[in-house]
């Protein structure tokens with residue numbers, strides 16, 4: 001199975017990643033990877049760190065003459081900020097008592113991590129648990145996307161909402177919610193959403209087609225990676241307000257994959273299911289707190305006759321079979337069903353706050369303290385959307401290679417064509 005491992009600290013020399021079992025003969029487009037890395041660093045609401053770093057991939061092995069060789073791929077992403085942390089992050093220099101951190105920040109790995117490993121300096125936990133590691137994941141996802149492009153599989157992601165900006169439902173009563181639900185169309189076809197429906201639906205699931213040309217352009221031109229400009233200004237105002245208050249905000253993200261053939265994943269064992277793998281890939285991203293496939297939470301509010309996507313056949317469609325709705329998010333019984341794979345997830349607010357709002361305790365003395373301040377983002381939802389897209393690409397790539405396996409691209413192409421043409 002395709003797998004990867006990452007190593008590296010937030011303020012160390014950099015990140016090292018190894019990808020194992022990646023096939024030979026795939027032409028590596030370095031620019032494509034660096035653009036994704038750049039996108040992970042951008043977005044309205046990011047902190048000062050992103051002005052220091054301009055992430056670039058440097059291959060150490062597994063790529064030669066522009067093509068993957070079939071050997072483990074390893075790469076390095078440098079932390080420019082290391083220059084400012086040399087003293088504190090040195091591999092040998094003893095750590096001074098004054099620089100040690102003993103007050104865990106609520107919402108971080110600090111508390112459990114330092115107790116679990118018996119550490120007397122929380123920096124040893126926070127350096128590795130930091131979302132700096134997501135740069136590696138984005139590069140891995142981009143490499144997977146490059147492979148899958150050969151088979152017409154494409155990925156996209158967007159931010160549906162940030163905090164409560166534009167989401168009236170967060171404040172309205174249950175009966176008002178019911179009224180809104182009654183007014184919604186019986187069945188929704190991907191890509192046919194009107195922006196007026198967004199406030200309710202963004203709360204539950206996406207329903208938006210990220211591959212629609214206008215939507216794609218909107219996302220590209222938005223500092224928040226939002227598909228509808230309607231929410232942009234309101235949202236920026238909210239982020240500015242949070243910044244002024246020394247507070248933070250989370251949001252909803254969606255990612256999609258189109259062109260995925262029928263039959264990736266399996267119903268035969270629990271850990272062979274594509275949706276389960278996607279959920280783990282995405283849930284393991286720092287600050288992601290929910291993963292929904294297709295209609296997700298909304299399915300609980302629908303009748304069976306509304307929820308399930310009827311099957312149709314037309315010779316002119318790519319493989320003949322098609323659906324008019326995609327509440328299943330392209331996955332049924334743990335397998336891709338040929339429709340768009342669609343995932344929505346929630347990111348919690350960044351847990352490091354710029355004002356001492358949160359109570360904590362000194363782990364050494366038991367003394368009550370306020371959580372310490374470490375340079376941080378106000379909102380990283382746009383950046384996280386790229387990480388989510390990358391995690392989705394990795395999961396789909398794992399199952400694609402499992403189904404069409406082969407050590408080189410040509411062999412995979414033969415297997416793929418033999419399957420889709422049958």
Ligand SMILES: Cc1cc2nc3c(=O)[nH]c(=O)nc-3n(C[C@H](O)[C@H](O)[C@H](O)COP(=O)(O)O)c2cc1C
Pocket residue numbers: 047107108109129130131134285286287288348350351352375376377380383384387
């Ligand atoms: C792209 C991205 C950027 C993040 N930036 C920060 C940050 O600047 N400050 C911070 O405290 N947390 C940040 N986080 C979130 C924390 O890393 C995360 O909440 C923490 O490691 C605890 O993990 P958990 O939320 O999954 O439990 C970021 C997350 C992502 C995905």
